[in-house]
Amino acid sequence: MxxxxxxxxxxxxxxxxxxxxxxxxxxxxxxxxxxxxxxxxxxxxxxxQKKYEQQFNMSGYAAPKIETVRVGFIGLGNRGGAAVERISYLDGVAINALCDVQPEKVNAAKARIKGLGHDPQFYSSGAEAWKEVCDSPKIDLVYICTHWALHTPIALYAMRQGKHVAVEIPAATTMEDCWQLVETSEKTRKHCVMLENCCYDFFELLTLNMAQKGFFGELVHGEGAYIHDILESFFDQDKRWDFWRLKENAERNGNLYPTHGFGPICQAMGINRGDKLEYMVSMSSNDFMLAPRAAEEAEKNTAFEAYRRQHFRGNMNTSTIRTNKGRTIMVQHDVSSPRPYSRIHLLSGTKATAQKYPLPGKIAVSHEGWLSDEEMREIEAEYTPAIVKKIGDLAKHLGGHGGMDFMMDWRLVDCLRNGLPMDMDVYDAASWSAIGPLSEWSVANKSRPIEVPDFTGGKWQKNKSVDLSLEKGGTTGVKV
Structure with a gap:
């Protein structure tokens, strides 16, 4: 023996x-x-493997109200420039800072808010100009849309300077950074909100409300993904400053961008709020696309010569996570294969099932098939959450991935202005982002399981569910 x-x-x-x-x-x-x-x-x-003793519980924490939220934007590329315009339409907001290493991006963002009553200061003096934004006494919220490597450094520095933080996805790319975000948010009592817009898409919000009201029975399994062919953009410097996304895919092999599909599933299952992630396994295919394309580009442009012999991330990564309650979640990542866009968004319960991709979202209550269009309209009439009823049509009009971006920004500002807890707190930012580095470890070790740490320090058992009822708040107006 x-x-x-x-x-x-x-x-x-x-x-x-x-x-x-x-x-x-x-x-x-x-x-x-x-x-x-x-x-x-x-x-x-x-x-x-870290066991953590919580300093202060940021889940359910209501920071003091901010009547006018003074925002500083750092990173004004594809996502940041659009965010500046969206937030400029909100009442109770002052855009006081625009920051990017490329001055032309600052000028472009300024042009998008002309005539809307904002008078931001511009920061573009160098690679660390962002620190001046975080240091400014005229900023309450730092909105971070840089390349991934700067997400955690800026978020940490901003919180230490007394600022709330909204950071693009993923919030962190290493486990050390995940832990630092949690510890710093708790120590400073400043919110660290990950800007996961897909949690505010219309079908995801519908199914979240349905799950919370018991429509699916006990949730058993969920599936999410980020399947999006963005191969061309990896080699386009106009779209990816300094080819940063190509570098990420060259240096790491795993599920590098999990949260679009994973976040909505976690919210529906009450992860960090009644359930928690236990452990995961991950497997990647070989790379069939990036290396050949890099070699092809190197023939035309010496900037890609260093990638000619690079070992790239596999095309498809599949990760599977088990929760404390015995549920399972499958998350996939593929950004280089010629496949139709999909986040999957599947929730399977003991009473019903929901699935969004291929579009549109559908509901089934038995194995016999999906509900009819008329039955779906009845479901939507009963279960559409208050946030969609209040701001959904306006969000679609103002845009941002069909309206979910605007809904996310409106909710963020409204929570700050009304002193409400955040829908996505620092524990969500850490546990959802952690899938990236944890998947890298599992892939490198022949898909062995690895524990997902409890960033809440055990408080997940009593933390309250996300509340989108708008029984409190909902007071922020919109300039149209």
Whole structure:
């Protein structure tokens, strides 16, 4: 029996942890890891095992009301420039800072809010001009839309300067950064909200309300994804400053962008609010697209020469997570295959099922098939949440991925102005973003399971569900 136990421990890697540390687990299937990558994965394993004693519970925390929310935008590219315009329409907002390393982006953002009563200061003096925004006493909320590597550094610095933070996805790309966001938000009592717009899409909000009201019975399984062919943009500097997205896909192999599909599933299941993520496994295909394309581009442009022999992320990553209540979640990531766009959004319960892609969203209450269009209209009439009834039509008019972006920004500002808890707090930002580095570890270790840490320090058992009833708040007007 002793011999069998040693063999078991050796197979699972547990013996290696106790005897020589977690580096023994880093036996990448293709053997192409660098020493730096091995070091990062070692830290990922260690950070996943951390047991945390919460300093202050940011879930359900209502910060003091801010009558006029003074916003500073950092990063004014594709997402940031559009966000500036959306927020400029909201009452009770003053856009006081616009920051980007490219002055032309600042000028373009300024032009989008001309005549709307905002008088921002411009910051474009260098790579660290963003610190001046965070230091400014005229800012309450720092809105971060930079490339991923700056998300956590800016968010941490801003909170330490007494600012609330709204940060694009993912909020962090390492486990260490996930933990730092949690600890800093708790210490400063400043909100760290991840800008996961898909949580505010119309079908996702409908199914969240249905789940909270018990329509699906007990949720058993969920599926989400980010399947989006953006291969061309990787090699277009006008769309990706300094080819940053290409670099991310060259340096990391896993589910790099999980939250679009994952976030709405987590909210419906009450993750961090009655249930928690326990452990996950992840598997990536080979890369069939990026390396050949990089070699092709290198023939035309020396800027891509360094990528000619690069080992890229696999086309498709599939990650599976098990929760404390025994539910399962499947999350996929593919941004380089010629496939139709999909976030999947599937919720499977003991009484009913919902699925969105292929469009439109459908509901089924048995194995016999989806409800009719007329039955769907009845479902929508009964379960459309208050936030959609109040702001949904206006959101569609003002735009942003069909209106979900505007709904997200309106809700963020309305919560700050009314002193309400955030729908997506720092624990969501950390646990949803953590799927990225955790998946990298599992992929590198032949899909072995890895624990998802409890960023709430055990408070998930009593944290309250997301409340979109608008029984409080809902007072922010819109200039149209």
């Amino acid at each position: 002793k011999s069998n136990r040693r063999d078991f421990l050796k197979f699972t890697g547990i013996a290696g942890i106790h005897m020589v540390g977690s580096t023994s687990l880093l036996s990448c299937a293709d053997g192409k890891q660098t020493s730096a990558e091995k070091g990062t994965l070692t830290h990922t394993w260690e950070a996943s």
